[in-house]
Amino acid sequence: MEILTTVNDLREAIRARRSYFKRIGFVPTMGYLHAGHEALMRKAKEECDLVVVSIFVNPTQFGPAEDLEKYPRDLRRDSDLCERAGVDAIFHPEARDMYPIGSSTWVDVEGLTDIACGASRPGHFRGVCTVCTKLFNIVRPDRAYFGEKDFQQLMVIKRMARDLFMPLAIVGVPTVREPDGLAMSSRNSYLSLRERQAARIVPKTLQLARERVEGGEHNSATIITAIEELVAAQPLVKLQYAVIVDPDTMTSMRTLTHEARLLVAIYVGNTRLIDNCALVPKAVAPPA
Ligand code: AMP
Numbered sequence: 001m002e003i004l005t006t007v008n009d010l011r012e013a014i015r016a017r018r019s020y021f022k023r024i025g026f027v028p029t030m031g032y033l034h035a036g037h038e039a040l041m042r043k044a045k046e047e048c049d050l051v052v053v054s055i056f057v058n059p060t061q062f063g064p065a066e067d068l069e070k071y072p073r074d075l076r077r078d079s080d081l082c083e084r085a086g087v088d089a090i091f092h093p094e095a096r097d098m099y100p101i102g103s104s105t106w107v108d109v110e111g112l113t114d115i116a117c118g119a120s121r122p123g124h125f126r127g128v129c130t131v132c133t134k135l136f137n138i139v140r141p142d143r144a145y146f147g148e149k150d151f152q153q154l155m156v157i158k159r160m161a162r163d164l165f166m167p168l169a170i171v172g173v174p175t176v177r178e179p180d181g182l183a184m185s186s187r188n189s190y191l192s193l194r195e196r197q198a199a200r201i202v203p204k205t206l207q208l209a210r211e212r213v214e215g216g217e218h219n220s221a222t223i224i225t226a227i228e229e230l231v232a233a234q235p236l237v238k239l240q241y242a243v244i245v246d247p248d249t250m251t252s253m254r255t256l257t258h259e260a261r262l263l264v265a266i267y268v269g270n271t272r273l274i275d276n277c278a279l280v281p282k283a284v285a286p287p288a
Pocket of ligand 1: 028029030031035036037039040145146147148149150173174175176177183184185186
């Protein structure tokens with residue numbers, strides 16, 4: 001496995017192999033890798049001949065008051081995990097290489113980014129879409145792998161790739177969870193022992209919503225209120241948002257007429273965690 005740090009070195013390394021390897025798989029990450037990232041790599045390895053992972057804490061997707069500086073980093077540990085997962089090359093560029101002086105081009109996906117993380121983190125998806133476009137242009141993969149853990153991101157990237165006729169497939173991979181249901185995340189490392197206990201509320205909100213829907217509830221507001229009450233009753237945690245959206249358009253669904261997606265963002269202490277799940281309503285019997 002090679003670790004390449006400049007755009008030119010990575011391009012050269014891939015150019016030399018492109019004719020031998022039919023399918024190139026790509027997994028963009030911000031590092032501090034865990035089993036969730038590994039699932040993406042393993043899926044890529046299953047489906048592709050050459051797998052490239054990028055490790056880049058992209059400054060443009062962080063807001064001014066966010067955790068860019070303290071975001072966890074450990075290249076040594078990350079490269080061991082990549083090696084074990086059968087990755088062929090790691091791309092680990094510097095911010096100045098990805099955003100050379102004078103860079104002034106941005107990629108913005110409208111509509112899908114009006115809600116949830118798009119609304120609570122202004123500019124976040126612009127940063128994500130811009131860096132993914134750059135990375136796709138550098139690596140030129142046939143398939144790129146994204147986690148359902150960041151469901152809105154997956155939908156936004158799919159839309160961007162479709163709208164801009166990007167010549168690659170965007171593949172979604174199911175969320176990998178800890179035994180107690182908490183979605184794996186690099187940010188879980190910020191949690192104290194007490195906060196880690198409190199964080200169990202995040203998957204519990206999803207479970208509550210699923211149970212309500214299984215019980216026949218079709219009204220989104222009722223489900224959201226139940227989530228608000230559940231979180232409000234818990235110390236150390238604060239709900240940032242809970243929304244039920246149409247997965248294709250990312251617009252709010254007032255009534256669950258078809259499969260919807262619940263998206264939540266919850267602060268546990270100062271750590272912001274996100275999660276989501278599908279909500280599949282019970283079929284409504286047609287009028288007699
Ligand atoms: P990040 O390093 O947080 O930017 O994540 C890189 C990729 O890994 C994104 O496509 C994430 O959605 C995905 N990912 C992160 N955590 C998980 C998880 N628990 N399960 C599946 N995919 C994940």
